[in-house]
Amino acid sequence: MDHFEIKNGAMHAEDVSLPAIADAVGTPVYVYSTATIERHVRVFRDALEGLGDPLIAFAVKANPNAAVLATMARLGLGADVVSAGELKRARAAGIAADKIVFSGVGKTAEEMALALKEGIGQFNVESEPEAEMLSQVASSLGLTAPIAFRVNPDVDAGTHAKISTGKSENKFGVAYDKAPDAYALAASLPGLAIRGVAVHIGSQLTDLAPLEAAFTRIGALIERLQADGYPVSVADLGGGLGVPYDPAKPLPPSPADYGAMVRRVSAGWKVRLAFEPGRVIVGNAGVLLSRVIRVKQGSAAPFVIVDAAMNDLLRPSLYDAWHDIRAIAPRGDRFTANVVGPVCESGDTFAMGRDLECVEPGDLVGFMTAGAYGATMANTYNSRALTPEVMVNGNDWAIVRERQPIEALIAADRLPPWLVGE
Numbered sequence: 001m002d003h004f005e006i007k008n009g010a011m012h013a014e015d016v017s018l019p020a021i022a023d024a025v026g027t028p029v030y031v032y033s034t035a036t037i038e039r040h041v042r043v044f045r046d047a048l049e050g051l052g053d054p055l056i057a058f059a060v061k062a063n064p065n066a067a068v069l070a071t072m073a074r075l076g077l078g079a080d081v082v083s084a085g086e087l088k089r090a091r092a093a094g095i096a097a098d099k100i101v102f103s104g105v106g107k108t109a110e111e112m113a114l115a116l117k118e119g120i121g122q123f124n125v126e127s128e129p130e131a132e133m134l135s136q137v138a139s140s141l142g143l144t145a146p147i148a149f150r151v152n153p154d155v156d157a158g159t160h161a162k163i164s165t166g167k168s169e170n171k172f173g174v175a176y177d178k179a180p181d182a183y184a185l186a187a188s189l190p191g192l193a194i195r196g197v198a199v200h201i202g203s204q205l206t207d208l209a210p211l212e213a214a215f216t217r218i219g220a221l222i223e224r225l226q227a228d229g230y231p232v233s234v235a236d237l238g239g240g241l242g243v244p245y246d247p248a249k250p251l252p253p254s255p256a257d258y259g260a261m262v263r264r265v266s267a268g269w270k271v272r273l274a275f276e277p278g279r280v281i282v283g284n285a286g287v288l289l290s291r292v293i294r295v296k297q298g299s300a301a302p303f304v305i306v307d308a309a310m311n312d313l314l315r316p317s318l319y320d321a322w323h324d325i326r327a328i329a330p331r332g333d334r335f336t337a338n339v340v341g342p343v344c345e346s347g348d349t350f351a352m353g354r355d356l357e358c359v360e361p362g363d364l365v366g367f368m369t370a371g372a373y374g375a376t377m378a379n380t381y382n383s384r385a386l387t388p389e390v391m392v393n394g395n396d397w398a399i400v401r402e403r404q405p406i407e408a409l410i411a412a413d414r415l416p417p418w419l420v421g422e
């Protein structure tokens with residue numbers, strides 16, 4: 001459920017008309033709906049009822065905009081971060097340090113030191129060498145790092161290969177069978193305090209079975225570790241719940257279905273639960289608004305060339321991802337078209353042979369469900385400036401990231417001395 005609806009002939013985000021935003025800010029532009037974010041947080045929280053007081057740590061990578069993170073902070077969420085940059089963003093937005101978990105296979109000593117000094121709640125350690133480095137850094141600072149090992153349960157998440165993380169061949173986590181050794185090592189190292197177990201098997205999961213299989217394995221591990229005397233008091237079950245992208249496809253499991261599964265699997269676990277949802281919180285809360293530049297004849301169907309491109313929304317070219325493409329002011333008829341951007345690559349294609357509402361040059365289109373992994377994965381390929389972002393709240397709206405001037409891109413480069421002058 002989102003708050004993007006056609007009212008008086010034009011799509012609105014809550015009570016704000018998208019054409020008004022496009023006129024004021026220009027296109028392409030990402031537009032986020034506060035009410036949708038709030039709704040998804042509420043739905044996710046409600047789904048976890050009966051599970052004690054779980055930590056919900058928003059996966060910052062899904063949408064790190066300061067306004068989005070400040071909204072999460074207001075709603076009492078924590079943050080799952082994977083870099084010093086995300087950690088700094090989360091703290092700057094007011095997210096409490098003790099509600100921050102730090103994941104990622106490549107944390108550097110500098111990043112560890114920063115996180116230790118901030119006093120974050122938990123490091124999700126992904127290997128034994130990482131535990132050794134963290135031990136050294138913490139000891140040298142006279143601090144203690146609360147840790148969980150991220151365990152790789154060797155489960156096929158059944159999602160796109162590029163966003164699967166829980167198979168033994170993936171780079172993530174400590175192998176399930178090796179986990180007891182990793183805990184033994186951590187217990188022997190100074191500066192580390194064992195706190196929990198973490199797992200995350202992939203993203204955009206549309207089937208609960210792999211998650212259930214992974215959690216079941218984690219439950220058995222928790223029991224064993226506790227029996228061995230390790231102070232395991234937290235189980236971080238990661239993120240990964242999918243969202244509907246294509247209205248023609250069956251709906252993915254709802255947060256309520258997910259919560260019921262977690263309640264079933266975790267019954268009897270003597271731990272506090274933590275979750276790292278990203279997409280399910282912000283996916284449907286964002287639209288990429290773009291304008292049709294021109295329509296060009298194609299051999300099978302016309303090419304609708306829009307002013308957004310693969311650099312603004314990478315998911316279709318990177319994962320063959322499907323985003324619904326809607327006319328912002330529908331004319332009432334439909335056609336079959338290819339929707340492409342201006343970048344000089346055939347991969348800069350949002351949809352081929354798609355049945356969509358008729359659009360003409362100058363019309364606005366919306367790429368739906370673009371609130372997660374949209375703006376954050378944008379880049380400046382073809383020297384296209386980063387896309388601005390707008391946040392709507394009821395009948396109010398604000399620019400939450402300015403359109404980057406091309407001059408700023410150029411000014412960031414430096415000429416070496418031998419090319420200066422003349």
Ligand code: LLP
Nearest residue numbers: 059103200203204239240276277278279373
């Ligand atoms: N926790 C960890 C350790 C993660 O690696 C991720 C996502 C999450 C939580 C949040 O997962 P979510 O609830 O959003 O599924 N760029 C890709 C998605 C990459 C996800 C990476 N990790 C895409 O656009 O589909």
